[in-house]
Amino acid sequence: MTFDWQYIVDVLPHYKTALWLTLKLATIGIAFAIIVGMICSIIQYFKVKVLSQIVQVYLEVARNTPLLIQLFFLYYGLPKIGITLSGELCGIIGLTFLGGSYMAEAFRAGMEAVTKSQIETGKAIGLSNLQLMRYVIIPQAFSYSVPGFGANCIFLLKETSVFSGIAILELTNTTKNLMGIFYKTNEALLMLVVGYLIILLPLTLFLTWLERRVRHAEFGN
Amino acid sequence: MSGQIPILKVKGLTKKYGEKIVLNGIDLEVEKGKVIAILGPSGCGKSTFLRCLNGLEEVQGGDILLDNESLINKSTKWREVRQRIGMVFQSYDLFPNLTVMENILLSPLKVQKRNRSEVEAQALELLERVGLADRANDYPRQLSGGQKQRIAIVRALCINPEIMLFDEVTASLDPEMVREVLDVIAQLAEQGMTMLIVTHEMNFAKLVADEVIFMDKGNIHEQAPAEQFFTNPQTERAQQFLNILQF
Amino acid sequence: MLNSGISVLFEGVNLERLLLGLLVTLRVALIAVVISIVMGILIGIIRTSKSKLVQILFKLYLELFRIIPILVWLFVIYYVIPANFDLNLSAEVVALIVFSLWGAAEMSDIVRGAIISLPKHQTESSKALGLSVSQMYRYVLIPQATKRCIPPMINLITRMIKTTALLTMIGVVEVIKVGQQIIEVNNLEHPTISFWIYGFVFFLYFVICFPLSRFSRKLERKWAT
Ligand SMILES: Nc1ncnc2c1ncn2[C@@H]1O[C@H](COP(=O)(O)OP(=O)(O)OP(=O)(O)O)[C@@H](O)[C@H]1O
Ligand SMILES: [Mg+2]
Secondary structure: OOOOHHHHHHHHHHHHHHHHHHHHHHHHHHHHHHHHHHHHHHHHHOOOOOHHHHHHHHHHHHHOOOHHHHHHHHHHHHHHHOOOOOHHHHHHHHHHHHHHHHHHHHHHHHHHHOOHHHHHHHHHOOOOHHHHHHHHHHHHHHHHHHHHHHHHHHHHHHHHHHHHHHOOOOHHHHHHHHHHHHOOHHHHHHHHHHHHHHHHHHHHHHHHHHHHHHHHOOOOO | OOOOOEEEEEEEEEEEEOOEEEEEEEEEEEEOOOEEEEEOOOOOOHHHHHHHHOOOOOOOEEEEEEOOEEOOOOOOOHHHHHHHEEEEOOOOOOOOOOOHHHHHHHHHHHHOOOOHHHHHHHHHHHHHHOOOHHHOOOOHHHOOHHHHHHHHHHHHHOOOOOEEEEEOOOOOOOHHHHHHHHHHHHHHHHOOOEEEEEOOOHHHHHHHOOEEEEEEOOEEEEEEEHHHHHHOOOOHHHHHHHHHHHO | OHHHHHHHHOOOOHHHHHHHHHHHHHHHHHHHHHHHHHHHHHHHHHOOOOOHHHHHHHHHHHHHHHHOOHHHHHHHHHHHHHHHOOOOOOHHHHHHHHHHHHHHHHHHHHHHHHHHOOOHHHHHHHHHOOOOHHHHHHHHHHHHHHHHHHHHHHHHHHHHHHHHHHHHHHOOOOHHHHHHHHHHHHOOOOOOHHHHHHHHHHHHHHHHHHHHHHHHHHHHHHHOO
């Protein structure tokens, strides 16, 4: 196996651009996914009529279908019934759609970890349901959910590789294109792997550290 | 007795979990400023009784009257009642995500919509009284159990309740911390706060209570002035109960 | 206009072709799952060894598959092997290799987790009874660990099935690829065809994965300790 290092230097700017795009789309998608996930799990927590059934259907559909098909449907299918979205927008929507269901699961577990006695104490000092949510349940559930959110972030970051199926020039697609033009397979794939390692290795280490910290700072009550 | 109108009246209060009767028609009148100790063996329904008074349990029969107004009907606004009847639990659940001060201010500011500087001043004064003014900005995890429990009491007091319910507030504390919490409650008694106290600390009950009710199997078995109950209990169950404890 | 698209779905052999494509998808998934389970159990047991070297090596193997996306693995194996070695692998074989390696890594983690979470005195008391190591695994540890393994294993299988969608990206002619071929032929005449084909494939995946994840949740609840 041989590598043409000069070639790697030459295509470096392409990878830099692709890396930023990957990070940008992932960050936006993950942020929306967390918001969607929290809203869904709060709706289910309160068993809001009708809405919580809709949420349940959404969660099942999002979790039990592949992202690639979700994206194909958004990108190639929807324009045919008059809804045209740009590739990047499709990517963000797809990632939010998929990620929202995973984040909802993580946040649901966090809310269930808030003890019954915390909730009763909140009631005993006269808090309304909304105040209880805002000042007691959500902040505590959020800390409990950090490890779950973290694992989902890694999962969703990796899922951005699937964006290559709808012509977004992120890391994987850039690699595919370069391979098609220059036939420098080894070099292009090496850069692809390195690109993901640059993003995911520090994130994995950071999350391991964070999880340990959160566990240590465990609410001492 | 003194002929005062009772602030709290309980009539035939009945509570069931499924088929199981936990409170079997409790009758009680509490006059303003009186301290009532609730004693009884484990599982006799003491906690359940207090929780009913605070609307944390649904009841199956009987009535609770606060200032002659019934609380057992659909239109009862428990959020308002709870501002008049404060409650402190054994598990001293301070909110771990808020500082001591934020814990205390939460309800006065958000529920009662009171003026911040006024509430802060009151909170500081109460903290001073329980000897914890310097811990206002700490988080609960930085405090000992006894300190947390005193803060929980301050948090309830800062809402300016007319009646306080205490459910075994020293039960999960190390022995050396029990005293600091009981002192705070004794102070309240001196200041004339109306209180219902569930406790296993007999000496404390003897000291602060005006009256004792002894519960067994969901009934009030004996009700007597504290002095009389401890020196000369009338029922056999109460005698046994005291004997076991004095052992 | 919308309807003209859906009618193509049931025209001629289209539906049949799609379902045959689905069979290819499921064939890859099934073979990979079987290999993963066998290898995963073996590796999982090996990973309970006290040797630091063994632990680190297999942890590295697992992390490689956790950090690098599966699609990247598919590309790496698909393009690197023919380019450097005199070996031509079909896309389906590449998919089988990647899915088996990935599945085995994840399965091994499930198996290892289940074994080390077993109470220690079980191991000790079976030693005290004079059981050999293999007897201990066979009669004591494995039956208990199995219950703990099965729900997460079903979840992993669901994930593997979902991930087979990626096979189309290295040119395996599976359900999505067949769908694309049908779209290409009919696109001019029936513009809405891609909406219906992708919608249908979406539905197919859901119909397969949903019962599986439901089943795993049910078992999880039933066996919760
Ligand atoms: N949620 C519940 N469901 C069913 N039974 C309950 C429930 N909560 C309490 N009980 C039962 O009601 C009875 C009274 O319980 P309660 O907690 O009021 O007792 P207690 O007098 O406070 O006891 P302790 O001194 O141990 O705190 C007990 O027999 C208990 O088992
Ligand atoms: Mg109790």
